[in-house]
Amino acid sequence: MVAQESDPVVDYKTLTVPVKSAVDKFDLLPAFLKVRGLVKEHIDSFNYFIDHGIHKIVEANKRLVCVHDPTLFLEYKRIYVGNPTVHVDLVEQKITPQMCRLSDRTYAAPIFVDVEFTKGNQPNKQIEQRQRMQIGQMPIMLRSSHCVLRGKDEAELAKLGECPLDPGGYFIAKGNEKVILIQEQLSKNRIIIDRDSKGRVSASVTSSTHETKSKTVFFMEKDKIYLQLNQFSKPVPIMIILKAMGIESDQEIVQMLGRDPRYGSLLLPSIQECYSEKIYTQKQALDYLDEKAGSTGAARARIRKEGEARKIIRDIFLANVPVSHGNFRPKCIYAAVMLRRMMDAILNSDTMDDKDYVGNKRLELSGQLMSLLFEDLFKTMNTHALEHVNSAYSKSNSAMLDFTSVLQRFSPITQGLERAISTGNWDLKRFKMHRKGVSQGLCRLSFIAALGHMTRISPQFEKTRKVSGPRALQPSQWGMLCPCDTPEGEACGLTKNLALMTHVTTDEEEGPIISVCQSLGVQDLASLSGEEIHSPTSFLVIFNGLILGKHKDPKRFANAMRKLRRKGKLGEFVSIFVNDQQRCVYVASDGGRVCRPLVIADEGVSRIKEHHMKELRDGVRCFNDFLRDGLIEYLDVNEENNAVISLYEHQDKDLNGEKNEVDRKSITHVEIEPFTILGVCAGLIPYPHHNQSPRNTYQCAMGKQAMGNIAYNQLFRADSLIYLLVYPQRPLLTTKSIELVGYDKLGAGQNATVAVMSYSGYDIEDAIVMNKSSLDRGFGRCITMKKYSVLKEKTDRIIRPQNEQNKQILDADGIAAPGEIIRNHDIYVNKQSPKNPRDSSALKDQVYVDSNAKYKGVEGETTVVDRVLLCSDTDDKLSIKCIIRHTRRPELSRINSREERKRSGMEKGGVGGMEEGGAKEQKGMEEE
Amino acid sequence: MxxxxxxxxxxxxxxxxxxxxxxxxxxxxxxxxxxxxxxxxxxxxxxxxxxxxxxxxxxxxxxxxxxxxxxxxxxxxxxxxxxxxxxxxxxxxxxxxPTVAIDLVEIEVNSSVLNDEFIAHRLGLIPLTSDNAMRMRFSRDCDSCDGDGQCEFCSVEFHLNVCCDSDQTLDVTSADLRSAEASVIPVDLAVKALAMESSSTSYEAAEQRGIIIVKLRRGQELRLRAIARKGIGKDHAKWSPAATVTFMYEPDIHINEDLMETLSLDEKRAWIESSPTKVFDLDPNTGQVVVVDPEAYTYDDEVIKKAEAMGKPGLVEINAKEDxxxxxxxxxxxxxxxxxxxxxxxxxxxxxxxxxxxxxxxxxxxxxxxxxx
Structure with missing residues (x-):
């Protein structure tokens, strides 16, 4: 090329500026995934439950005391989960997940408790101790901290019959792999300002503590504000509630809302209503509420004792705000803040909360759901034990009466956990939770299908139509939830998928964070008057939905908190979010928030330098070191609002040499890799940004249907149906995600050479004309493996065949031999059952009738017995599983064959296509 | 002639x-x-x-x-x-x-990772020397074996018996197939034998390991009997003797010399460059455009379009000789x-x-x- 000085289009000065070598941060991704794995949120959440959550549940319900005798008691000292084992013939045996899959068992570990208890009803009881008392079996999530696969390398996994690429994160219940789907929910314990179905402005809080769960709603009707609570039969004027909590002076209430006269005037109708009811004092208010208490009929209300309203206000109204020693002040302030935010929303509708905003959502993971389930079952077990002991105590004077024996006899835990996981029904009356389809069978159609299933988020509400809001793409889901991966049709936009680097937080200890806040200058609420709370020079500090106090300099406070977090003094997932509009600093450490790692940039300069990346490549540094050294931090959706994130390192001038409009100094974070906004399924698409967006969405759904490899152990699995490809291939073009996920190691599909030509005749959409020779040579050839199970009852017998018809493939043991070709009507298990199963006395041949298993196949197909598995199930019955294999080649679109349609009644569409020489089928049609 | x-x-x-x-x-x-x-x-x-x-x-x-x-x-x-x-x-x-290819496989032992049909299919695709195929009978109309295809006139028997007893992965290849008839052997072996015969120096051919059928690890075994039969590619591609057969029409290229002379040298060069394949060239002495390789023309019409774009339609006329x-x-x-x-x-x-x-x-x-x- 000859350079021409006069060329006006190209500015050579900008071309000669040395290109700043941007630090390639891609290597962080594999490092991240190595540390966390692809389904880390499931595993983390389950680990948290097993290692912390379960202790808290037991701690909260640790003492069982007999009502008749306070000295007869049981106290849980410790709870812990052992290693996955199974009892076979009274011997404890270690089990592996693959064993469970093959023998229809549940992959579970025993739950042990250490207890202290007293026995019998003698006057001076000895406190006895008992260690390692088993109270049930806990299903164990694969690759969790209690799983045998934890920390195993490839060779060790292979020895256990496990696929090293399998992500884990699911359970095995009765031999079936079950995923507990991520459940999307609205934040608990947070004020949400919204318009309800009648168009009224309302402020609602869904309180959830270990003791109670309630929903408190304030709403405005005809300019007056009411409280709606299930415990009150009718909406109650808000002023009465405030008065009942001890604020009798109207002035103080108005002060608590703020000095702006507009708040006062908005509250005026409510104040007036209170006066028209002639309620001036706390006593009057409580009496009024006592009347309203109780959701049913006046008859019941009359029987209620006094003080009922007080109890409701203390325990149920805004249950998340604790009342210590009858001090209602925090609750009053909380209610005032709710009112204030409501009025802000009335005055300026922009301040209304968006329910679809990802920051207002929490993801409930398997750990939390298991924890709820366990809590329910644990309490059931304890109440049952209590009832039993109470009744037995009054009846008999048995000296042997003690809690442990009752607990040993009746423990619903094993059964309950197993049933919930295998059916997916979470029916917890105690927590008013009745959910169906929480767990699903893991989709093993292909490797990607399994992965995609693990990252799926099931929606919070029923799939109501019409409303488009929840279905729309939310800007706040950037980087957290995949923008492409959602199903079409009914659940479109409601069912979502996690992005590649998303992390879902687990609960964190609150105490230390609160004390850090206080030492950083948060003024305690108790020391503030109503007026001071909303003084225009300070911001409220709200921690996990609780008002902690106020701070004069929110920016400095937030920066100090963040600095502590980056230093590792505070949990890495604690979020600090300054909301200028609401004049609040939100600090959050609760579980279920979505967050993701970002590179910290000081005034636009990334903290990660080339030498860091070199250390990473050399294996000196790992992802957690980046976190520890304060180079990377996790931001949740709320805190992202305080950050300015650039996709790539900031360039002062853009490609055309024009000045970049973004000020470098404003940038606080740099994205690790932009493609991590996509999820696992969308990550497989090459150049997705060149496609029309719905095409990417379609591909996300279709990628799961690709046939190929399922796992390295695919030939040793006993799934009810597997489709495999005889010659699967690696994609010619790989994306970075493909390499990260391992799709290049477990490919699905084949690379076809396709000629595209527009010509009349073959212009049918979505069809392909295939070359017959390539099919002959193995293109698209597939293996299906189907499982046929036979259960041998204890009274049944399996006998040696006597050279009879349809019994040629049987071995001497009466079960089909592997490798034999099995045809229609062939018998694969030669089983006989007694005519009368109860009559076990005379076992002569005449007593038995044939109950053999007959293979029903298609005439003319060559199917082969691939494997035969013998195992004893949980009831010690012999279970025989025959895996029958059929190799198929693509056939002329079956739907066209009338014969086929008659046979199977419109089977699902087969491979669409035609073959050059596939005239056989066509001929068949013509002949009909 | x-x-x-x-x-x-x-x-x-x-x-x-x-x-x-x-x-x-x-x-x-x-x-x-x-x-x-x-x-x-x-x-x-x-x-x-x-x-x-x-x-x-x-x-x-x-x-x-x-x-x-x-x-x-x-x-x-x-x-x-x-x-x-x-x-x-x-x-x-x-x-x-017609050629000969393995059509029937009787598996005695197969403890390899590939299943029986898989191996049978792979065996079928191994090309066998079929010089006698024209003289052989199709097994369906073979009189001497009533069409069950297991006689000397219509079939060739193969045996394969491999067992891996080392720690190294063992490749089972076409070289392990033992043929009952010397004239019908896997093609790659025949080529190798020929190469060995003609020149002892060509190690390249000798080092070829044959067509891999399956890989065995320690303890795995493959034992089978296979019968090769005569067949045609229409029935299954394994019987096709042709890897590629193509024909093209011979092009007939006429350059309109008068019109060509109206072009400048640069224009001629540009026109020649417009063809994706090297069909034309410039005579360095005379500056004339000459056809150097008419068969390189792929009927892409690029030169014709270029000529039209240059405002010289009819600069060249290209026709396929239809015979x-x-x-x-x-x-x-x-x-x-x-x-x-x-x-x-x-x-x-x-x-x-x-x-x-x-x-x-x-x-x-x-x-x-x-x-x-």
Missing amino acids: DQRRSVSDLFNPLRPESNRNPPLYPSLIPKTLISLPKRGQNPSGAQKPPAMETTVSYQRFPKVRIREMKDEYCKFELRETDASMANALRRVMIAEV SFIFTVESTGAIKASQLVLNAIDVLRQKLDAVRLQDAEENDFSELKAHLG
Whole structure:
């Protein structure tokens, strides 16, 4: 090329500026995934439950005391989960997940408790101790901290019959792999300002503590504000509630809302209503509420004792705000803040909360759901034990009466956990939770299908139509939830998928964070008057939905908190979010928030330098070191609002040499890799940004249907149906995600050479004309493996065949031999059952009738017995599983064959296509 | 050499442009011109269909000129016939020239990772030397074995017995197949043997390990008996002796020299560059555009479009000679490429004979009519 000085289009000065070598941060991704794995949120959440959550549940319900005798008691000292084992013939045996899959068992570990208890009803009881008392079996999530696969390398996994690429994160219940789907929910314990179905402005809080769960709603009707609570039969004027909590002076209430006269005037109708009811004092208010208490009929209300309203206000109204020693002040302030935010929303509708905003959502993971389930079952077990002991105590004077024996006899835990996981029904009356389809069978159609299933988020509400809001793409889901991966049709936009680097937080200890806040200058609420709370020079500090106090300099406070977090003094997932509009600093450490790692940039300069990346490549540094050294931090959706994130390192001038409009100094974070906004399924698409967006969405759904490899152990699995490809291939073009996920190691599909030509005749959409020779040579050839199970009852017998018809493939043991070709009507298990199963006395041949298993196949197909598995199930019955294999080649679109349609009644569409020489089928049609 | 051209050719309705064919220049007359074998005592159009009582004869005398011939590769010209003939030849080569391939596998032991059908399929795809295939019988019409296909006339038996007892992965290849007949062996072995014979120095061929069937690890075993049978590619691609068979029309390129001279040198160069393949070049001495390789032309019309874009339509005229074809034949090695062509002609003739016989017996064109609609 000859350079021409006069060329006006190209500015050579900008071309000669040395290109700043941007630090390639891609290597962080594999490092991240190595540390966390692809389904880390499931595993983390389950680990948290097993290692912390379960202790808290037991701690909260640790003492069982007999009502008749306070000295007869049981106290849980410790709870812990052992290693996955199974009892076979009274011997404890270690089990592996693959064993469970093959023998229809549940992959579970025993739950042990250490207890202290007293026995019998003698006057001076000895406190006895008992260690390692088993109270049930806990299903164990694969690759969790209690799983045998934890920390195993490839060779060790292979020895256990496990696929090293399998992500884990699911359970095995009765031999079936079950995923507990991520459940999307609205934040608990947070004020949400919204318009309800009648168009009224309302402020609602869904309180959830270990003791109670309630929903408190304030709403405005005809300019007056009411409280709606299930415990009150009718909406109650808000002023009465405030008065009942001890604020009798109207002035103080108005002060608590703020000095702006507009708040006062908005509250005026409510104040007036209170006066028209002639309620001036706390006593009057409580009496009024006592009347309203109780959701049913006046008859019941009359029987209620006094003080009922007080109890409701203390325990149920805004249950998340604790009342210590009858001090209602925090609750009053909380209610005032709710009112204030409501009025802000009335005055300026922009301040209304968006329910679809990802920051207002929490993801409930398997750990939390298991924890709820366990809590329910644990309490059931304890109440049952209590009832039993109470009744037995009054009846008999048995000296042997003690809690442990009752607990040993009746423990619903094993059964309950197993049933919930295998059916997916979470029916917890105690927590008013009745959910169906929480767990699903893991989709093993292909490797990607399994992965995609693990990252799926099931929606919070029923799939109501019409409303488009929840279905729309939310800007706040950037980087957290995949923008492409959602199903079409009914659940479109409601069912979502996690992005590649998303992390879902687990609960964190609150105490230390609160004390850090206080030492950083948060003024305690108790020391503030109503007026001071909303003084225009300070911001409220709200921690996990609780008002902690106020701070004069929110920016400095937030920066100090963040600095502590980056230093590792505070949990890495604690979020600090300054909301200028609401004049609040939100600090959050609760579980279920979505967050993701970002590179910290000081005034636009990334903290990660080339030498860091070199250390990473050399294996000196790992992802957690980046976190520890304060180079990377996790931001949740709320805190992202305080950050300015650039996709790539900031360039002062853009490609055309024009000045970049973004000020470098404003940038606080740099994205690790932009493609991590996509999820696992969308990550497989090459150049997705060149496609029309719905095409990417379609591909996300279709990628799961690709046939190929399922796992390295695919030939040793006993799934009810597997489709495999005889010659699967690696994609010619790989994306970075493909390499990260391992799709290049477990490919699905084949690379076809396709000629595209527009010509009349073959212009049918979505069809392909295939070359017959390539099919002959193995293109698209597939293996299906189907499982046929036979259960041998204890009274049944399996006998040696006597050279009879349809019994040629049987071995001497009466079960089909592997490798034999099995045809229609062939018998694969030669089983006989007694005519009368109860009559076990005379076992002569005449007593038995044939109950053999007959293979029903298609005439003319060559199917082969691939494997035969013998195992004893949980009831010690012999279970025989025959895996029958059929190799198929693509056939002329079956739907066209009338014969086929008659046979199977419109089977699902087969491979669409035609073959050059596939005239056989066509001929068949013509002949009909 | 058969240089006759019947007068009737000029009136052949199938060749409207036949008169535009330039005569063969003496220098281009090939050294080896084979005329297609004639049918016994029936030369020129003596055998006319009785139904067509016309004086016009459609019989033609195609010529073949071989350009290149190796064992597995062959390139030749086919002239003075039409596309239907060329395509028939091509299709017969691909789909109807018989070879021998493994068709029936009896597995005794298979503890490998691949399942039985998988291995059987892979065995089937191994090309076997099939020089005798034309003389063999199809097992379906073999008299001596009642069609069960296990006799010397219609089948060849193979045995495979491999067991891995080392820690290293063992490749089971076509070299492990033991044939009952020395003339039917996997093609790669035959090639290797030939290479060893001809020159002891060519290690390259000798080092080839054969076609991998399956890999075994310690303790795995594969023992089977396989029967190879005669078959044709139409039934299954494993019986196809052809790797690729293609033909192209010979292009006829006329440059309008007068118009060409109106172009500047740069324009000529640009025009030449517009062709994706190197068909034209500039004579460095005269500055004239010359056709260097007409066969490199892919009928892409790029030069014509370029000429139009330059405002010189008609700069070049390119036509396909509709009666000359350049064939490229690659064989799988089952039979030699040259033999493949000859066998194809044989098969084609047999097929035509069959039609003719049917013709004579029944004088019924119903099937033909059905095809023609």
